Amino acid sequence: MLPSYRVIVLPPQENLEGAKTLYMRASFMISFSIFVDMEKREQFMLEAIEMADNNVRNGGGPFAALIVRGDQIVGRGINRVTANNDPTAHGEVTAIRDACANLKTYDLSDCDIYTSCEPCPMCLGAIYWAHIRHIYYGNTQQDAAEINFDDSHIYRQIERPIGDRAIPETRLCSERAKGTFRLWSDKTDKILY
Numbered sequence: 732m733l734p735s736y737r738v739i740v741l742p743p744q745e746n747l748e749g750a751k752t753l754y755m756r757a758s759f760m761i762s763f764s765i766f767v768d769m770e771k772r773e774q775f776m777l778e779a780i781e782m783a784d785n786n787v788r789n790g791g792g793p794f795a796a797l798i799v800r801g802d803q804i805v806g807r808g809i810n811r812v813t814a815n816n817d818p819t820a821h822g823e824v825t826a827i828r829d830a831c832a833n834l835k836t837y838d839l840s841d842c843d844i845y846t847s848c849e850p851c852p853m854c855l856g857a858i859y860w861a862h863i864r865h866i867y868y869g870n871t872q873q874d875a876a877e878i879n880f881d882d883s884h885i886y887r888q889i890e891r892p893i894g895d896r897a898i899p900e901t902r903l904c905s906e907r908a909k910g911t912f913r914l915w916s917d918k919t920d921k922i923l924y
């Protein structure tokens with residue numbers, strides 16, 4: 732949440748002392764609200780980190796995430812890749828799914844994400860698709876690499892031309908596939924996202 736700013740109406744020239752007091756009060760209120768805001772953000776992050784700790788104790792990976800709208804937690808996610816045999820069950824993706832189910836929307840543009848670690852390329856993609864407003868993270872990609880969760884190779888793959896990537900990619904049935912896109916283009920009642 733952004734700090735609240737107030738418009739100061741300056742009094743006449745002869746009352747400069749009053750103007751100074753008003754200015755001091757306004758500055759104090761702005762710094763105070765930034766402080767309170769930061770404290771709230773840290774509380775959300777600490778909660779995400781606690782969830783990651785508990786997940787490690789319960790057989791999951793050391794990652795968790797929260798989706799927050801205003802002051803409310805609207806989605807929670809923990810890493811359940813090995814527990815659920817699901818390579819997409821990262822904390823951020825599961826938190827986005829939970830928030831979207833709870834809010835009954837595919838658009839989280841008024842929400843922030845608090846993730847215990849910087850998002851991997853898959854989660855970063857999901858965050859952008861969900862139009863999340865701000866990413867707060869605890870650990871960095873380098874911290875994760877130090878405990879053998881290194882996703883830098885995926886970022887490097889994205890930068891390479893398709894023919895140079897580690898997993899071969901081959902185009903098939905392109906004309907038929909385009910038919911689906913024509914079907915979509917011609918549809919008059921579609922929801923763009």
Ligand SMILES: [Zn+2]
Nearest residue numbers: 821851853854
């Ligand atoms: Zn991820």
